[in-house]
Amino acid sequence: MYKEGLDGVRIPSGCAVSAIFSRNADKINGEKIIKSIKLMHDRSNGLGGGFAGYGIYPTYKDYYAMHVFYNNLKAKEDCEKLLEREFDIVNLSKIPTKKIPSITDEPLIWRYFVAPLPTRLSDSQLDEKEFVVRFVTKVNSYVEGAYIFSSGKNMGVFKAVGYPEDVGEFYRLDEYDGYLWTAHGRYPTNTPGWWGGAHPFGLLDYTIVHNGEISSYDANRRFLEMHGYKCNLLTDTEVITYTFDYLVRRLGFSLEETAITIAAPFWSTIEAMPKEEKQRQLYLRNAFSGLLITGPFSIIVGFEGGVMALNDRLKLRSMVIGEKDDMVYIASEESAIRVIEPYVENIYSPKGGEPVIIKFNKQYKE
Amino acid sequence: MAIDFIYPQYEIVRNQQRCITCRACERQCANEVHTYLEDDDIMISDEYKCVNCHRCVSICPTKALKIVKSDHTFKENSNWTNEAIYEIYRQASSGGVLLSSMGNPKPFPIYWDKMLINASQVTNPSIDPLREPMETRTYLGQKPVKIQRDENGKIINNLAPQLKLDVPVLFSAMSYGAISYNAHESLARAARELGTFYNTGEGGLHKDFYKYGENTIVQVASGRFGVHKEYLNAGAALEIKIGQGAKPGIGGHLPGNKIVDDISKTRMIPEGSDAISPAPHHDIYSIEDLRQLVFSLKEATEYKKPVIVKIAAVHNIAAIASGIARSGADIIAIDGFRGGTGAAPTRIRDNVGIPIELALASVDERLRREGIRGSVSLIVGGSIRNSADVVKAIALGADAVYIGTAALLALGCHLCRSCQSGLCNWGIATQRPDLVKRLNPELGYKRLVNLVNGWNHEIMEMMGGMGINSIEALRGNRLMLRGVGLTQKELDILGINHAGE
Numbered sequence: 065m066y067k068e069g070l071d072g073v074r075i076p077s078g079c080a081v082s083a084i085f086s087r088n089a090d091k092i093n094g095e096k097i098i099k100s101i102k103l104m105h106d107r108s109n110g111l112g113g114g115f116a117g118y119g120i121y122p123t124y125k126d127y128y129a130m131h132v133f134y135n136n137l138k139a140k141e142d143c144e145k146l147l148e149r150e151f152d153i154v155n156l157s158k159i160p161t162k163k164i165p166s167i168t169d170e171p172l173i174w175r176y177f178v179a180p181l182p183t184r185l186s187d188s189q190l191d192e193k194e195f196v197v198r199f200v201t202k203v204n205s206y207v208e209g210a211y212i213f214s215s216g217k218n219m220g221v222f223k224a225v226g227y228p229e230d231v232g233e234f235y236r237l238d239e240y241d242g243y244l245w246t247a248h249g250r251y252p253t254n255t256p257g258w259w260g261g262a263h264p265f266g267l268l269d270y271t272i273v274h275n276g277e278i279s280s281y282d283a284n285r286r287f288l289e290m291h292g293y294k295c296n297l298l299t300d301t302e303v304i305t306y307t308f309d310y311l312v313r314r315l316g317f318s319l320e321e322t323a324i325t326i327a328a329p330f331w332s333t334i335e336a337m338p339k340e341e342k343q344r345q346l347y348l349r350n351a352f353s354g355l356l357i358t359g360p361f362s363i364i365v366g367f368e369g370g371v372m373a374l375n376d377r378l379k380l381r382s383m384v385i386g387e388k389d390d391m392v393y394i395a396s397e398e399s400a401i402r403v404i405e406p407y408v409e410n411i412y413s414p415k416g417g418e419p420v421i422i423k424f425n426k427q428y429k430e
Numbered sequence: 431m432a433i434d435f436i437y438p439q440y441e442i443v444r445n446q447q448r449c450i451t452c453r454a455c456e457r458q459c460a461n462e463v464h465t466y467l468e469d470d471d472i473m474i475s476d477e478y479k480c481v482n483c484h485r486c487v488s489i490c491p492t493k494a495l496k497i498v499k500s501d502h503t504f505k506e507n508s509n510w511t512n513e514a515i516y517e518i519y520r521q522a523s524s525g526g527v528l529l530s531s532m533g534n535p536k537p538f539p540i541y542w543d544k545m546l547i548n549a550s551q552v553t554n555p556s557i558d559p560l561r562e563p564m565e566t567r568t569y570l571g572q573k574p575v576k577i578q579r580d581e582n583g584k585i586i587n588n589l590a591p592q593l594k595l596d597v598p599v600l601f602s603a604m605s606y607g608a609i610s611y612n613a614h615e616s617l618a619r620a621a622r623e624l625g626t627f628y629n630t631g632e633g634g635l636h637k638d639f640y641k642y643g644e645n646t647i648v649q650v651a652s653g654r655f656g657v658h659k660e661y662l663n664a665g666a667a668l669e670i671k672i673g674q675g676a677k678p679g680i681g682g683h684l685p686g687n688k689i690v691d692d693i694s695k696t697r698m699i700p701e702g703s704d705a706i707s708p709a710p711h712h713d714i715y716s717i718e719d720l721r722q723l724v725f726s727l728k729e730a731t732e733y734k735k736p737v738i739v740k741i742a743a744v745h746n747i748a749a750i751a752s753g754i755a756r757s758g759a760d761i762i763a764i765d766g767f768r769g770g771t772g773a774a775p776t777r778i779r780d781n782v783g784i785p786i787e788l789a790l791a792s793v794d795e796r797l798r799r800e801g802i803r804g805s806v807s808l809i810v811g812g813s814i815r816n817s818a819d820v821v822k823a824i825a826l827g828a829d830a831v832y833i834g835t836a837a838l839l840a841l842g843c844h845l846c847r848s849c850q851s852g853l854c855n856w857g858i859a860t861q862r863p864d865l866v867k868r869l870n871p872e873l874g875y876k877r878l879v880n881l882v883n884g885w886n887h888e889i890m891e892m893m894g895g896m897g898i899n900s901i902e903a904l905r906g907n908r909l910m911l912r913g914v915g916l917t918q919k920e921l922d923i924l925g926i927n928h929a930g931e
Contacts, residue, residue, distance in 0.1 A: 277554035279896055280903030282910065290798045315577055321585070328900075330563045347587050350569045351577075353902035354804070359554050360897075378562060378899065380555055 079263070079275035080107035080228075080249040081383070082395040083364045084404070085371045087425045089119065090390065094237025096404050097245035102229035103403045104396060108249030112262035113231035114223025116271040116366050118244035121218050127154055127177040128196055128268075131214035131221055132203075133259055134172040139209030146207065150199055151178035159222075159235065166230040171259060175220070193268055193313060200267065205294050211260040216269030219368070223248075223262035231262075243424075246366045248273035265301040267309050269368045274301045275396060276361030276381050287354030304363060307355050319365070319372050323419030324348055326357045327377050364394055370423035379416030386411040392422050434523045436516050437502045438477040442486075448494035449473055455486035455495065460853040460865055483846035485855035517776075528776035531849035531859075533676060533768040533813050533835060536780050541787035541920070542819045546929055548910045549895035557899050559890040565900040566886055566893075568595045570807040570829055571736045571760045590760055591736045593667055595830055596625030597886045598901055599820060601878075602765075602811045602832035603649050603671065603740070605631030607684050607693045607705065608772035608849070609838075610866040611638075613858045616841055616874030618642035623879050629832075632671060632682065632707060634696040640664050647738065650727065652681055653707030655697040659730055667761070668727050669738040670720070672711070675769025675812035678742030678783045681707040683773065688852055688861050721757040728758070736760035738809070743767060743789035744782075748796035755797055755806045762806050763832060764789050769812025770835040772859055773850035786812050787826065791924045794827025794906060803827075803906075817888035826924065827906040840881040841874045 082100040084092055097115060121129055130147070134140040147153060155177040161170065180195050188195050200212045214221035219242070222235040228249040248263035264271040278284070278300045285295045285303050291314075293306040307326060311317040317325070328334075328349040334342055349356070360380030365372040373394045375383055386393045386401045386408035393401040393408060401408050414420050442463065451473055456464040461479045464486060466472075480497070487495045504512055517528055550556040557564065571592035578586040601617045608631060615638075617628040622645045629647040634656015639646070648665035650657055662668060673679065684705040694701040714720050724737050739754045740763035741747070747764065754762050766786025771779065790810045797803040810823050811832030823831050839845065842856040849859035857869030889901075898904050912929040913921050921928055 277897075279550070279554060279898045280907060283903050283905055283907040286798055286906045286908070287803075290801050290803055316579075317577070331565055331567050332563065343587065344585060347585060347589060350592065351573050351589055353569070353573075354905070356900055356902045358898045358900055358903040378557070 079251055079273075080104035080396045080400070081247070081273045081275050081362060081364050082400050083244070083246040083273075083366070083371055083373070083393070085244045085392045085394075085422055086390055087392065087422065088390040089243045089424055091119070091241035092243065092245060094232065094240045094242070094245065097247045098229050098232035098237060100393075100395060100400045100404045101232075101247040101249055103400045104249060105227060105229070107251060107396060108227055109251045110227050111225060111252050111257065112223070112248075112250030113226055113228030114221060114248050114262045114264055114273075115228070115232060115235070115237060116214075116219065116221045116244075116246045116264040116266060116273070117237070117240050117242035118219040118269075118366060118368065119242040120220055120240045121177070124155060124177040125218035127179050128215055128217055129220050130176040130178060130200075130212050131159065132174045132176070133211045133213060134174065135209035137172070139207060140172060140174065142207050143203055143210040143212075146199075146203060147176060147178065150181060150184050150195075151176075152181055153178050160239070161234050162236050164230060164234055167224055167226045167234040169257070170224065170234075197267060197309065201294060205296060213260055214266050214271075216266060216271075217368070219269050219271070219366070221264050221266045221271055223264065224259050225257050225262060244366055244371055246271060246273050246364050246371070261297060261299065263301055264366070265299070265305045267305050268313070269366075270305065270308050270312070271366040272301050272305045272308065272363055273366075274304055274361055274363045275383075276300065276363075276376065277359055278303070278357050278361055278376075279359030280357050281359075284355055284357060300361070304357070304361070307357070308365060311352070311355065319421050320419055321348060323372070323374050323417070323421075325352045326355055327374055327417035327419075328356055329417060330377070362396065370421065372422070373414060373420040375414060375416050375418070377417045379413075382413070384411055384413050385420055390425065394420075431523070434519050436519060437500060438480060439500055439512075440477065440480055440482045440497050441500050442475040442477050442480055443496050443498055444473060444475065445494045446472065448492040450492055450494075452491060454489055454491065458485050458489050458855060460855050460860070460862065461851075481846040481848040481851070481853075482844075483848070483855050484844045529773055529850050530776040530779050530847060531771060531773055532845055532847045533770045534780050535847070538767075538785065541785055541916075541924065542815070542822055544914055544916050545787075545822050545911045545924070545926065546914060547818065547821055547825070547892055547896070548912070550897040554897045556897055557894040559887075559894045562894075563899060564890040564894055566597050566889060568598045568830055568901055569593065570595065570809070572806065573804040575804060591667075591734055593627065593736055593761075594625070595627070597882055598824060598830040598889070599624075599814075599882050599885065600626050600647070600809065600830060600832050601628035601837050602763075602769075602834040603629035603631040603647075603669065604772075604834055604838075605633030605649075605655075605684070606636055606696055607631075607633040607688055607861070609858055610854075610860055610869060611636065611692070612866050612869040612871045612874065613838075613841060614639060615871040616869065616878060617837065618645065619871065619875035620878035620882070621645040623875065624882050626882070627666060629669060630665070633684070633693065633705075634698065635661055635664055636692060636696050649740075650723075651707050652709070652711045653705060655699060655705055655707070658698075662727060662730050665735070667736045667738055668731065669740055669763065670711075670723060670727070670759075671740045672714070672720075673740070673742035673744075673765070674771060675742045675765030675767050675783055675786070676771035677774040677778045678744050678767075679709060680775070680778060681709045683707075685852070690861050693861060717753045717757060720754065720759075724758040738763050740765060742769075743784045743786055743812070745784060747784065747789045748792040751793040751806075752796055752800055752802070755802050759806055761809060761829075762793070763809040763811065764793060765832070766810070766812035770838070771849075786810050787822075788920075788923050790823060790828055791826050795925055798906075817885035818892070820885060821889055821892050821904070822911060824901060824904050825907050825910045827908075829905060836881070837878055840877045841869060
């Protein structure tokens with residue numbers, strides 16, 4: 065099984081995305097999101113599906129949950145050796161799966177709950193998150209046959225090659241409950257069939273599901289690589305994930321600032337803004353122009369305590385948002401919301417470049 | 431001596447049946463090629479004086495003239511070409527350095543023509559610039575690596591001074607002296623109309639043109655002609671000229687006969703004296719000296735204007751650019767070996783420097799590897815011939831391009847490559863008042879505006895085809911380029927894949 069990107073070929077893909085979020089931090093069973101994404105079956109082609117669940121590991125909520133694909137036992141040994149050197153591993157196990165005919169060729173899939181070893185962390189002179197990010201990058205770039213595809217706290221990514229509803233069944237998502245679920249069905253034009261290429265793509269607690277093909281890809285990639293990221297997979301989603309990591313975690317941008325940087329309004333729109341807002345937007349667009357994303361995309365960003373939906377500047381991909389009580393639904397198609405919440409209210413399509421950021425209601429802030 | 435006889439390269443063919451002996455050609459030719467023979471009522475031409483500038487051909491009311499390449503030849507020899515032989519004769523007779531003008535005409539590879547541009551099909555939509563916004567605005571200048579906030583969490587504008595360009599094309603440095611007053615006025619007005627910049631070159635700034643300051647880049651070259659505090663503060667940016675693509679490593683020479691009246695005042699040198707700018711800046715013998723000049727200029731302009739450092743593309747360009755990026759410069763301008771000039775030693779013009787495409791690719795890549803691409807913007811020139819060259823340059827990593835030769839062509843230059851004679855029949859590279867007035871700045875500036883607007887439309891069409899609606903997203907987007915007929919080494923340096931990959 066070839067890892068994507070190794071042959072230098074970039075893979076365009078279309079997709080379906082869906083998400084459910086409880087503003088009251090209520091638990092939502094994984095089965096619900098499967099039902100939503102399943103309705104958009106024809107928006108995927110069986111070459112990738114996946115989910116991210118938040119709040120699913122309350123027992124280990126203070127530990128980083130590393131989900132890892134291994135091509136073979138050697139890769140596992142190599143990766144674990146590195147893990148043990150840098151982290152305290154409080155729990156490790158295979159991720160429970162169910163054998164089903166539609167999901168084949170699975171790699172070894174392991175899960176580790178870890179915390180950085182205090183001495184290693186202080187020696188590195190890095191903050192904890194940067195320490196973890198560097199570790200993940202190191203394994204994914206240099207440990208052959210190993211790929212860490214989830215690395216946040218109290219959350220996890222589950223993905224595979226197959227239709228998303230089958231992937232959900234395979235990972236037994238009905239056994240998990242979380243306050244936020246995102247899902248993705250992939251329609252790549254070609255793929256070596258590598259599991260890591262499916263979405264969501266995650267780094268720490270930020271995960272991205274994405275529908276689109278960004279035309280700014282190489283400009284964004286080369287900007288990010290200048291700041292230490294390695295875009296090995298040659299996929300848009302990888303680049304968008306690193307963009308969020310760079311702006312939000314490393315530079316301290318708010319999500320709203322991130323949105324107006326990557327899906328910036330047109331200059332003419334900015335010029336017409338009130339003075340202060342105009343200055344702010346001129347600044348962001350000019351100073352971080354290397355991260356402007358063009359071309360079609362709809363993305364759902366999951367993070368601890370919230371979710372964000374964002375379309376490209378021209379709204380070249382569909383995405384609708386609806387509500388019902390404290391629940392928020394986001395999907396490529398309205399039908400994928402109605403199938404799980406027939407009485408959904410306030411359905412609307414956000415404008416191109418208009419970020420929709422939803423967080424826990426105040427009293428539920430963890 | 432008979433050995434020194436050089437048969438003209440071009441012959442003037444006059445259709446005597448069409449010629450009405452109006453003598454316009456005679457009046458128009460500053461080289462005095464055409465003469466009227468009263469007795470026979472015919473025009474004759476002295477082809478030995480002809481520079482093939484097409485002035486007479488263009489103005490002839492009956493289209494009686496054309497200029498053809500002479501078929502006169504030596505015994506054919508691939509090694510000792512006509513040109514090679516004549517150059518020997520000329521040097522054996524004069525003992526001098528051969529001089530030429532405009533850019534390197536030799537058949538070196540043109541990498542622009544070996545790169546092809548991408549377009550969207552199916553998986554992502556192309557964007558129609560007639561129906562959707564398509565943005566070509568660009569800002570040049572240092573970009574911050576961190577944001578700063580005030581006590582209320584509001585972002586503080588920590589941007590260094592920037593140049594705002596509505597189109598990613600600037601007019602490159604051509605001095606008042608090398609080109610005429612009317613040529614400068616055309617460039618200045620066009621820059622203002624287009625929302626871009628022209629460049630004074632090393633000859634100072636004529637008093638009349640201070641009003642175009644917001645669209646002017648003032649140059650500081652090794653001769654420091656016309657440099658004073660008011661001048662430095664007159665422009666929107668300052669450019670330290672270290673080198674020029676047509677003649678890397680050497681200075682300039684404007685002959686005394688061009689130093690007349692206003693030019694002498696503007697340059698602050700006596701009339702009739704040669705203006706010789708030294709090869710190096712004599713206060714810059716090393717990179718740390720450059721830093722001092724950069725900051726001297728910033729001090730003089732109160733840190734309100736970006737400083738450009740212009741260098742010629744030479745072998746070690748990536749390391750040099752990296753050094754400049756660490757020396758306080760805001761913008762680096764790189765001039766390729768095909769860049770034009772008003773006069774350069776032929777051997778230097780034709781043999782020194784490297785192609786801009788390769789220089790740009792390696793500079794952009796090196797700055798990124800060192801994590802300092804954001805510390806400077808990149809302008810490239812020498813030579814950008816059309817909008818596709820602009821798109822390719824930006825996709826390779828440039829922020830904007832300089833055009834010089836293309837701008838002069840728009841003003842009427844016919845690329846006869848005789849600027850050094852000062853007898854430009856098109857009123858561009860001359861100071862003779864009767865010739866200068868042939869270039870009407872009112873028309874000249876409109877032609878420049880037309881050219882750049884035309885290019886900009888084409889740039890927008892190409893961007894739209896790629897599914898890109900802002901030029902920032904094209905910058906450094908090398909996946910949008912593919913090479914054809916290039917070696918793996920060339921592809922590696924350009925950082926692009928071969929077509930079909």
